[in-house]
Amino acid sequence: MNRKIALTLLLTASATSAIAGPIEEQIRFRQSAYSFAAWNVAKIKSQVVDHPETFNKDAVAAAANAIAAVANSGLGALYGEGTDKGVGWKQTRLKPEFFQKKAEVTVAANTFNEAANELAKVAATGDVNAIKVQFGKVGESCKGCHDLTRIKE
Amino acid sequence: MKVTIHIWDLPLRLFHWLLAVAVAAAYITAKIGGSLIDWHGRIGIFILGLLVFRILWGFVGSTHARFLTFFPTLPRLVAYLRGRWQGIGHNPLGALSVFALLAVLAAQVGTGLFANDDIAFVGPLFNFVDKSVSDRLTGLHNTIFDLLVAFIVLHVVAIVFYRWVKKTNLVVPMLTGKKQVPKALAGSITVSPARGFGAIGLILSLIISCTVVWGVTGGIAYLHPAESYQQTAQADPGF
Numbered sequence: 341m342n343r344k345i346a347l348t349l350l351l352t353a354s355a356t357s358a359i360a361g362p363i364e365e366q367i368r369f370r371q372s373a374y375s376f377a378a379w380n381v382a383k384i385k386s387q388v389v390d391h392p393e394t395f396n397k398d399a400v401a402a403a404a405n406a407i408a409a410v411a412n413s414g415l416g417a418l419y420g421e422g423t424d425k426g427v428g429w430k431q432t433r434l435k436p437e438f439f440q441k442k443a444e445v446t447v448a449a450n451t452f453n454e455a456a457n458e459l460a461k462v463a464a465t466g467d468v469n470a471i472k473v474q475f476g477k478v479g480e481s482c483k484g485c486h487d488l489t490r491i492k493e
Numbered sequence: 494m495k496v497t498i499h500i501w502d503l504p505l506r507l508f509h510w511l512l513a514v515a516v517a518a519a520y521i522t523a524k525i526g527g528s529l530i531d532w533h534g535r536i537g538i539f540i541l542g543l544l545v546f547r548i549l550w551g552f553v554g555s556t557h558a559r560f561l562t563f564f565p566t567l568p569r570l571v572a573y574l575r576g577r578w579q580g581i582g583h584n585p586l587g588a589l590s591v592f593a594l595l596a597v598l599a600a601q602v603g604t605g606l607f608a609n610d611d612i613a614f615v616g617p618l619f620n621f622v623d624k625s626v627s628d629r630l631t632g633l634h635n636t637i638f639d640l641l642v643a644f645i646v647l648h649v650v651a652i653v654f655y656r657w658v659k660k661t662n663l664v665v666p667m668l669t670g671k672k673q674v675p676k677a678l679a680g681s682i683t684v685s686p687a688r689g690f691g692a693i694g695l696i697l698s699l700i701i702s703c704t705v706v707w708g709v710t711g712g713i714a715y716l717h718p719a720e721s722y723q724q725t726a727q728a729d730p731g732f
Contacts (some may be wrong), residue, residue, distance in 0.1 A: 368610040378611065385613045449664065475613070476528030483526035493632030 361403035363420065365419075369426030370418040373410050375429075380406045381478075388472050397466040404456075406470075407478070411456035416449065433491040440486065448488050452481040494676040500581050500685040501670045502555040504695060506714035508547050509667055515540050517646070530614040534605075537616065538706055541602045546593065546702040553694030557582030565589045581672055590648060597641050603633040606709055617709050637643075 380403035387395045424434040438445060455478045462474045501509075515536050522533040551560035553588075563583040572578040573585040585589055606618040608631040619627055655661045668673040704712075 370705075374611075381613045389528075389613075472528070479613045480527035481528065483610075486611065492635050493628050 354471040363423050363426045364428055366418040366420055366423050367426050367432045367434075367485055369428075370415060371428045371430070371432075373413065373415060373418070377407050377410045380404070384471070388475055390466055392468055394398060395468055400471065401460075401463040401466070404460040408456045411453045416446075433493075434493055435489055438489050445485070448481070448485040451484055452478070455481040494545040495673040496676050497671050497673050498581070499670055500557050500666060500672045500687050502558060502687055502690055504546075504690070504698075505554060505558045506667060506670055508543055508550065512540065515543065516641075526610075526612070526712075530610060530612070533668065534614060537605045538710055540598065541606075541709065542702045542706040544595065544599055544602060544707045546698050549694075549698040549701060553690065553698060555690040556685060557573045557687050558690070563588040563591070565592070581674055586714050587651070588642065590651065594641075594648065595646050596672060597637060597644055599635065599642055601634065604637060605643075608634045618713065620714070657670055 383403045384400055384407075387400050419434070420440065421439065423432065424436045424438055426432055455474070459471070459474045459478050462470045465471075507627070519533055519536040519540065522529040522536060549560050556562055563585070565585040565588040569578060569585040570589075578584060606616045607622050607627050609615040609619055609624070610628050615627070629666070652663050655663050
């Protein structure tokens with residue numbers, strides 16, 4: 341009897357951790373990915389928009405490549421079923437409707453990927469004005485996805 | 494017999510229409526996002542300047558711009574609701590709406606100064622608070638926006654109501670500054686033409702408004718620099 345209870349407890353515990361672990365990991369990884377992207381976005385903003393006199397071609401190109409790398413890393417894999425609830429570094433703000441809007445989400449995500457890849461290309465040229473324009477498009481693509489999938493603060 | 498009297502002074506009318514245009518522009522630029530979010534920020538700071546000016550104008554402006562002239566005290570409200578209030582300028586109920594709109598706009602601008610959009614925009618005072626505080630203020634900025642829309646709708650509905658039900662046109666006086674009142678009423682204490690704004694009050698109001706705008710856009714950061722992670726790209730890390 342005691343062994344049965346122990347076995348049940350063990351199985352329950354492992355089953356819970358098998359679900360909770362990956363979900364919270366997915367949330368944590370994606371939060372980290374966007375934080376890292378945000379740092380690089382902030383650097384470009386600073387050197388291209390706010391203080392163009394500090395523009396450094398290599399730094400901006402590196403930042404743009406980092407954003408593109410995040411975009412191309414297959415982030416979709418971090419949006420598994422059930423990841424609309426859970427705590428990564430903090431509570432996720434993914435809308436539950438996310439899972440019913442897969443088609444729209446895919447379009448929005450691809451818009452971001454394309455915009456980020458284009459930004460990396462433009463950044464390599466060092467043309468500040470062209471970078472500024474494309475940077476705005478990346479921002480729009482971020483917003484497109486946020487409006488669709490993220491619960492407002 | 495009706496006579497035309499002057500009620501809204503020019504600075505007040507400019508304030509009103511600039512505010513209306515600025516709020517609409519702030520909404521549109523926020524909705525579109527992208528590079529326009531920077532314009533949203535600039536427009537917000539402009540609205541801050543307008544609000545500071547309006548508050549000062551509530552003390553040094555002409556008669557019907559002054560808060561004391563139209564402050565919605567309980568006796569005034571009761572008199573108005575019983576149909577016994579006589580006057581021009583903001584009626585006591587309208588005055589409540591004026592103060593509510595000013596308060597909501599001030600809260601909206603105040604939270605916006607510290608807000609961030611989690612993309613590429615931060616308000617001018619973002620670096621003075623923690624990101625988590627900024628996030629909460631951004632949430633408030635979203636909530637207060639709904640409240641603002643409610644008050645604007647009320648404002649417009651009231652104007653339409655006065656136009657069609659009470660047969661009073663409120664828009665034209667806000668454009669021309671002039672209002673037609675029955676001759677019998679003109680000259681009584683509550684129905685007096687606007688007077689009393691001077692050049693010194695106007696100049697001081699403008700100077701203070703501009704100083705506040707300068708303060709949030711660069712002054713505070715200049716006097717008290719805050720750490721910003723956005724500057725991290727400028728140092729060569731070496732690895």
